[in-house]
Amino acid sequence: MKKQAYPFIFLLALLFMIVGTCRYSPGEAAGNESLRPLRTIARVLQNNGIEPKQWIVYTREYSQQIQNDAAFFQKLDELKRENRAFRWSFEASHHVKKATGIYKRPFFQEKIQLIMTATKDKPQTYILYEVKGLNWSEKIWEKATKEIEKKSNQLFVKQPTFFTCMNGEFSGNMKGGLFHNALHLLREFQATPVESLQEESLVSLSAYTEQWDSVLPTNDHPMNIQLALRERLGGKTSIVVGTPIITIEY
Template sequence: MKKRQAYAFTFLLALFAIVAMCQYRSGEAMGNGSLQPLKTIAHVLENHGVTIRQWTVYTREYAHDIENDAAFFKKLAELKKANRAFRWSFDTNHHLKKATGTYQHPFFQEKIQLIMTVVNNQPQTYILYEVKGLNWNDEIWKEVVEKIGKKSNQLFVKQPTFFTCIQGDFSDNMKGGLFDYALHLLREFQAKPVESLQEESLVSLSAYTGQWENVLPTSSDHPMNLQLALRKRLGGTTSVVVGTPIITIEY
């Protein structure tokens, strides 16, 4: 039963993420593209004894001028030329063309994707950019900000909106229940809960904080721009994932 519930929750999370990305594409997710939320989340979690295990920064842009195969491959050639150090791969089927380039830095990885899909017999193309790492400190933060700034200027026409997410582990001496501690963390972000899910070993909250401009609507018509999840794991540890405006790391 618990396994089925976990599958159902994972499906709902993925569905919500897809809807959120579509809203971001259409301009409903607002914001100035600042990376400050990533640093704020890391600071709050580290202050609560969390060991950071993974972090991601994600953004994308609709390439409205790429409407056929010729334009797709022309753009791909431009991306490869501008990012020669990246390792590139290409996949295709009847409804999808996807080129992926990756570059592994000492402490994080960059990924660029050019994706063309067919929707209602019309091609739609997106440029996606993701940076993710397993370690975190101030030096990595400075390098990440510099790298993302340069790459964003190269890849995108407009200033992009970033989805940021951090996953980590509490020590096994975390006090109190999951829900109470989740609310405590929300207060650290000056956030108010909007929606929640509670299970025996899992708590997930959607919330709104005035610290960040990036906002998405919810099913209850309240704005949200922060998601937080706590899960108890075998061995006594508790994992935490925090994302804005949504969680983009599987948990």
């Protein structure tokens, strides 16, 4: 992963490629393990005077059984029957069919997507699941975790790999500069930097920590955490932490 390629918005196509490359230690339950880091991220942010705000959990699975339009719409009917509380929409172009279901709960939102893309050989179909919250508390996370595990068992054949991401805001003056504070936060995660990007008002770091079993192989070193700090108007600094990679705008 090249430094200049760090995205502000993580592209869907890149996520498709990366999710399948994450590795887990033998004998570990990948889905449960890959949900744990979000609680750790929230604790580290709070311990450093940073207020956790938006958080996202994201996963997807390739469906080998859906290889034509008939199978796609049959699966869509099944998803609608099993998720009646969701509001569904559908859009299509020459190359892509996408159905989206959204359910807005009191403290977080669930989204299911069924996407089929045309390729030279045969269509590729994915089921995507995302949970997004605008507030953080242990009580909210406990409720969200139960729904995530329940919905994952319904949607996916295999135990999925979850991407987790959280942003926060520090309203005081950060002493020592962005890069110094980014390194301090990485030490809180017991993480070793792998790559970095530094600009006048933005610092982004990729790193590796042995705390978490997920590993994203790169050309040189494995990584499983990304962290970004950006200075904003009014003396505020926004912080985004993701594992194994940032998946929301920063």
